[in-house]
Structures are given as C-alpha cells and as structure tokens.
Amino acid sequence: MNNPYQIIETIMVTERSMELKAANKYIFKVQTDATKIDIKNAIEKLYDVKVKSVNIINKMGKMKRSGKLMKYGRRPSVKKAIITLSKGSIEIV
Numbered sequence: 001m002n003n004p005y006q007i008i009e010t011i012m013v014t015e016r017s018m019e020l021k022a023a024n025k026y027i028f029k030v031q032t033d034a035t036k037i038d039i040k041n042a043i044e045k046l047y048d049v050k051v052k053s054v055n056i057i058n059k060m061g062k063m064k065r066s067g068k069l070m071k072y073g074r075r076p077s078v079k080k081a082i083i084t085l086s087k088g089s090i091e092i093v
Contacts, residue, residue, distance in 0.1 A: 004042030007034045011092070012080065024085045026092050032058075032079045039081045049089040055082040 011017075012027040020027065030039055036054040043051050061075035085092075 004045045007031050007038050007042040008046060020082070021091075024087070024089070026083045026085070028081045028083060030079050030081045032077060034079065034081075036081075039083070043083055047092050049092065050086040051083055052086040053084045055084075056080070057082070 007030055009029045009031065012029055014027070017027040028039070028043070034042075036056060039056075040051045040054050043049065057080040059078045059080065061077045064073055064075060065071070066073055
C-alpha cells in the first residue's frame with residue numbers, strides 16, 4: 001500500500017467531525033485493510049502535516065432485507081480513522 005490516494009478515500013464532514021476540529025482532530029474514511037502506520041504516512045504525505053496519533057473505528061455494515069422473499073444482505077463495512085495533528089500543524093480543510 002504505497003499510494004496515499006488509495007489509502008485515504010475521503011474526509012468525513014459531519015457534525016461530530018466539526019466539533020472535533022476544534023481539538024485538532026479530523027475524521028477520514030480509509031481503506032478497510034489499511035494499518036495505522038499506512039494511514040499516518042498517507043496523511044503526512046498528502047497534507048504536509050505532522051500526525052500525533054491515529055485511532056481507528058471499524059464499522060460493520062448493516063443487515064438489510066431485499067425483495068418479497070425476504071432475502072438478507074449486508075451493506076459494505078467501513079473503516080474510519082480519527083487523526084490527531086500535533087500543535088504546530090496547520091488546518092487540513
């Protein structure tokens with residue numbers, strides 16, 4: 001996993017992420033097989049900032065019914081990373 005554009009899918013803009021922005025934390029949606037070290041290196045390379053810590057949340061996809069025969073399926077699983085920047089870093093967004 002060398003390409004940072006493949007590791008970091010998108011930055012998440014929600015109410016919670018806007019509240020965390022005051023604490024110098026940002027939430028990103030990342031690839032499900034990415035590690036903390038991969039995520040840290042990708043963020044530092046893409047945004048030219050110093051990362052203090054990386055916390056990961058694995059969210060399993062919901063079960064959903066489909067059709068008249070009540071077949072069950074699952075939505076895709078998501079992996080989120082909460083990035084804490086060091087004090088000297090600039091804002092990302």
